Amino acid sequence: MNNTETLREYGLITAGSVLIAAAVGFFMVPGDLVLGSVAGLAMVLSQVLPLRVATLNMILNILFLLLGFIFMGRSFGAKTVYASVLYPALVWGIDMVLPDLTSMTGDTWLDLLCFIFLVSAGQAILFHVNASSGGLDVPAKILNKYFHIDIGKAVTVCGLVTVVSSVLVYDLRTMIVGILGTYLNGVVVDEFVSGFSRKKRVCILSDRHEEIKEYILHKLSRGVTVYQAVGGFEGKERPELVTILTKTEYAQLMAYVRRTDPDAFLTVTAVSEVAGTWNTRGHARRI
Numbered sequence: 001m002n003n004t005e006t007l008r009e010y011g012l013i014t015a016g017s018v019l020i021a022a023a024v025g026f027f028m029v030p031g032d033l034v035l036g037s038v039a040g041l042a043m044v045l046s047q048v049l050p051l052r053v054a055t056l057n058m059i060l061n062i063l064f065l066l067l068g069f070i071f072m073g074r075s076f077g078a079k080t081v082y083a084s085v086l087y088p089a090l091v092w093g094i095d096m097v098l099p100d101l102t103s104m105t106g107d108t109w110l111d112l113l114c115f116i117f118l119v120s121a122g123q124a125i126l127f128h129v130n131a132s133s134g135g136l137d138v139p140a141k142i143l144n145k146y147f148h149i150d151i152g153k154a155v156t157v158c159g160l161v162t163v164v165s166s167v168l169v170y171d172l173r174t175m176i177v178g179i180l181g182t183y184l185n186g187v188v189v190d191e192f193v194s195g196f197s198r199k200k201r202v203c204i205l206s207d208r209h210e211e212i213k214e215y216i217l218h219k220l221s222r223g224v225t226v227y228q229a230v231g232g233f234e235g236k237e238r239p240e241l242v243t244i245l246t247k248t249e250y251a252q253l254m255a256y257v258r259r260t261d262p263d264a265f266l267t268v269t270a271v272s273e274v275a276g277t278w279n280t281r282g283h284a285r286r287i
Contacts (some may be wrong), residue, residue, distance in 0.1 A: 019122030025094030036159010038135025067162030124192030156186030
């Protein structure tokens with residue numbers, strides 16, 4: 001991995017950690033939301049141990065971080081070390097600067113929605129670069145890797161243990177809100193994660209197919225499959241180009257096609273995931 005890619009990944013990890021810390025510090029803790037996360041577990045333990053939530057959060061993150069090194073490998077662990085230190089440090093900083101922070105919305109359900117949106121976006125960013133904020137994200141990633149469970153469902157499964165434990169120190173309403181929030185968190189995480197990996201499958205019929213093919217191969221560095229298609233009305237045979245592109249590449253291709261052949265016929269479908277050598281940039285690939 002070159003320096004530019006490393007900086008990009010750690011920049012994304014920083015952004016994801018900031019979002020998660022904001023969700024916990026400004027909405028979860030002040031709103032007394034016990035959800036399926038290490039912060040939720042810290043909130044439960046803080047009711048029986050003489051330690052603040054931010055301190056327990058740091059201790060639990062270190063313990064789960066060790067699991068990440070053992071089961072997910074050095075690369076995952078190195079990135080997660082950074083996130084696992086940054087995220088609880090940010091939560092601790094919020095707690096130190098605003099120790100008496102109360103609910104920002106004054107409504108439990110609004111706090112819950114704000115928390116879910118921020119924390120899910122942050123988790124998805126971290127998962128996208130094969131990292132996590134530590135805590136319960138680590139066992140969720142382990143379930144995803146070894147048992148092929150969707151990452152959102154894995155987050156939900158791991159979180160329910162924490163949520164159910166909240167009934168021991170909080171009331172039943174807190175547990176019910178926590179269960180609903182944990183489930184929605186998993187759903188939204190899956191939606192964000194699929195958004196990162198979603199691609200476009202583009203089929204093109206054009207009289208200037210050779211120029212378009214060259215543009216895809218050499219300008220976008222993507223592969224092209226060429227089929228011979230026969231029109232049902234005219235019975236005329238012509239090449240059909242099929243390629244899979246990112247959203248940015250798709251926009252570039254559409255702009256080029258509009259300039260080159262405004263009469264070109266295109267069909268576009270969404271692709272949720274692409275595996276194999278397609279993900280290797282730098283040279284044209286055949287798909």
